[in-house]
Amino acid sequence: MLMMDLLKAGMPAISGITSLLRFTALKNLLSVPSMLTARLMSSGASQPDLLAIRDELEKFEGGSVDLEMDDHSGIAVMMLNNPKRLNSLTGKMMVDMANHITALENWSLGKGLVLVGASGNFCSGGDLTFVRKALHYGEEMAAFQHDTLTRLLNLPLVSVALLQGHTLGGGAELSTACDFRVMSSSARLGFVQIRMGLTTGWGATTRLVRLFGRQKALAYLTSAKVFSAEEAEKEGLVDHVLSYALQPEEELSVCKDWLATNYCKHDANLTQAVKASIVQCDLSGDLVDSLRNERQVFGKFWGGPAQKAALEAKIKHK
Numbered sequence: 179m180l181m182m183d184l185l186k187a188g189m190p191a192i193s194g195i196t197s198l199l200r201f202t203a204l205k206n207l208l209s210v211p212s213m214l215t216a217r218l219m220s221s222g223a224s225q226p227d228l229l230a231i232r233d234e235l236e237k238f239e240g241g242s243v244d245l246e247m248d249d250h251s252g253i254a255v256m257m258l259n260n261p262k263r264l265n266s267l268t269g270k271m272m273v274d275m276a277n278h279i280t281a282l283e284n285w286s287l288g289k290g291l292v293l294v295g296a297s298g299n300f301c302s303g304g305d306l307t308f309v310r311k312a313l314h315y316g317e318e319m320a321a322f323q324h325d326t327l328t329r330l331l332n333l334p335l336v337s338v339a340l341l342q343g344h345t346l347g348g349g350a351e352l353s354t355a356c357d358f359r360v361m362s363s364s365a366r367l368g369f370v371q372i373r374m375g376l377t378t379g380w381g382a383t384t385r386l387v388r389l390f391g392r393q394k395a396l397a398y399l400t401s402a403k404v405f406s407a408e409e410a411e412k413e414g415l416v417d418h419v420l421s422y423a424l425q426p427e428e429e430l431s432v433c434k435d436w437l438a439t440n441y442c443k444h445d446a447n448l449t450q451a452v453k454a455s456i457v458q459c460d461l462s463g464d465l466v467d468s469l470r471n472e473r474q475v476f477g478k479f480w481g482g483p484a485q486k487a488a489l490e491a492k493i494k495h496k
């Protein structure tokens with residue numbers, strides 16, 4: 179794809195950064211394969227054509243992902259914005275997120291990132307309108323999301339997901355691609371994919387085993403249990419539960435303060451260096467192998483009879 183085509187396609191809303199940074203982000207998107215892609219290439223596995231998948235996903239419109247980068251505090255806020263559908267992700271939102279992560283990879287003043295959903299909901303998974311139209315495209319979408327979410331996890335910033343309202347299916351997967359999870363006292367969190375006739379499509383099996391061990395990962399994924407904040411904290415699934423006295427609109431600023439005062443109070447260069455060193459310790463070949471396997475398993479179920487029956491049933495994951 180030519181640079182001009184990308185420019186025509188348009189980068190999503192980014193505020194607080196210079197046009198130079200936009201250009202750098204675009205250049206990187208084109209010329210520097212992500213860490214995951216580079217590893218796929220070096221391992222000799224067939225390389226997913228992420229630019230072609232990006233073009234395809236972008237056709238599934240609806241919602242946006244918006245980014246604000248505050249150079250003063252060094253804290254960015256990335257907001258999932260599809261509130262009428264509880265911030266479930268369309269293909270276009272996946273592309274927005276990938277582009278923003280490229281911008282964040284290049285943010286020299288950055289220390290931290292809050293991932294949040296608009297209007298008091300984190301994310302209720304894949305947008306089911308998109309899902310129904312993309313039943314032929316599971317493994318490709320999974321490859322794109324694996325790349326994006328591995329880059330999110332490996333950003334040189336300390337990241338936190340603010341879980342408000344519903345965090346379900348793919349939304350729960352997103353939350354595991356952040357370093358920390360802060361949960362609203364009334365929120366609900368569940369890896370409900372199995373009830374939707376699916377395995378994880380966005381890399382959460384691999385990340386859950388690394389975060390919590392195989393037994394807990396197995397329990398979360400096979401039970402499809404939807405956790406209250408109290409239960410999630412007891413499990414260690416979330417790092418902090420917010421006071422019940424807060425209104426949803428106050429919770430973002432409290433979460434930002436939690437991140438700033440605990441993990442982003444020191445120099446940006448040092449904070450980035452610490453995170454980058456931790457990422458280096460964690461870069462083993464088996465991450466790539468595990469994600470590839472996860473994607474292949476997911477591809478066997480996506481568009482299959484169990485998923486179609488679940489979509490017909492219009493399940494509510496209460």
Ligand SMILES: CCCC(=O)SCCNC(=O)CCNC(=O)[C@H](O)C(C)(C)COP(=O)(O)OP(=O)(O)OC[C@H]1O[C@@H](n2cnc3c(N)ncnc32)[C@H](O)[C@@H]1OP(=O)(O)O
Nearest residue numbers: 262263264266302303304305306344347348374379494495
């Ligand atoms: C690779 C991806 C794999 C996955 O993510 S699998 C998981 C996919 N997510 C789901 O199946 C969630 C299904 N929805 C639900 O369980 C319930 O809507 C939920 C989240 C418990 C909320 O229940 P309520 O509070 O009663 O609200 P509600 O059902 O009236 O929802 C409000 C409006 O949001 C919509 N919505 C919620 N989740 C959605 C989704 N994932 N995709 C598309 N639309 C979604 C819902 O249809 C409703 O819209 P409307 O007002 O009826 O037009």
